[in-house]
Amino acid sequence: MIKIAPSILSANFAKLGEEVKEVEAAGAELIHIDVMDGHFVPNITMGPIVVEALRPITDLPLDVHLMIENPDAYIEQFAKAGADLISVHVEACRHLHRTIQLIRSFGVKPGVVLNPHTPIESIQHILEDVDFVLFMTVNPGFGGQKFIESVVPKIAALSKIIKERNLNVEIEIDGGITAQTIGVCAKAGATMFVAGSAIYNQENRANALQQIKAAGLA
Numbered sequence: 001m002i003k004i005a006p007s008i009l010s011a012n013f014a015k016l017g018e019e020v021k022e023v024e025a026a027g028a029e030l031i032h033i034d035v036m037d038g039h040f041v042p043n044i045t046m047g048p049i050v051v052e053a054l055r056p057i058t059d060l061p062l063d064v065h066l067m068i069e070n071p072d073a074y075i076e077q078f079a080k081a082g083a084d085l086i087s088v089h090v091e092a093c094r095h096l097h098r099t100i101q102l103i104r105s106f107g108v109k110p111g112v113v114l115n116p117h118t119p120i121e122s123i124q125h126i127l128e129d130v131d132f133v134l135f136m137t138v139n140p141g142f143g144g145q146k147f148i149e150s151v152v153p154k155i156a157a158l159s160k161i162i163k164e165r166n167l168n169v170e171i172e173i174d175g176g177i178t179a180q181t182i183g184v185c186a187k188a189g190a191t192m193f194v195a196g197s198a199i200y201n202q203e204n205r206a207n208a209l210q211q212i213k214a215a216g217l218a
């Protein structure tokens, strides 16, 4: 099972509703929303009002990726705005367990995100508490960057741990995902894939999405 989560970071913000509907019709499983604060990452994007505006536009789960300092202060707002999944960076959370419980307390699926250099040992003791782990395969901050291949062994290693411990944790990959890069991640055990530029920067988005999904299943 492969789930594709188009990242609206690469969409046309002047017509965001249509952009979301287009990828939903094309077979997307989730909508990925990149929240950046200009502190944790060197870019500023969108806040809860965008989640709230998109909520009535689509039936798909809204996958909110928080690339912000002090995520605890904003989780309630994103949950009430309609987020279905919220992921936080291990590098931004001083009390990760508390943050994960806070996300769950609003009925939202919690995920933890690892930057490319962050070892999986940092999340060994939170795996029982999360619904998914998101591996960054670019340095967070911008769409359209090149896939960092050296993350793949981390994906495989975590996948092995999840199986050994018989946990119900999904693996999501974010950054540089294309029809060329998805396969190696799927083989390593990932099932959810964010794709921004590889879908939204293409003339035929439906075709691009289906090609990425097919490559992930191959």
Ligand code: DX5
Pocket (backbone or CB within 6 Å): 007, 009, 010, 032, 034, 065, 138, 139, 140, 141, 142, 143, 144, 145, 174, 175, 176, 177, 194, 195, 196, 197, 198
């Ligand atoms: C990067 C974001 C990604 C980004 C992916 O910091 O977290 O979700 O939109 O864009 P692509 O697929 O173009 O690498």
Ligand code: ZN
Pocket (backbone or CB within 6 Å): 007, 032, 033, 034, 065, 174, 194
């Ligand atoms: Zn993202």
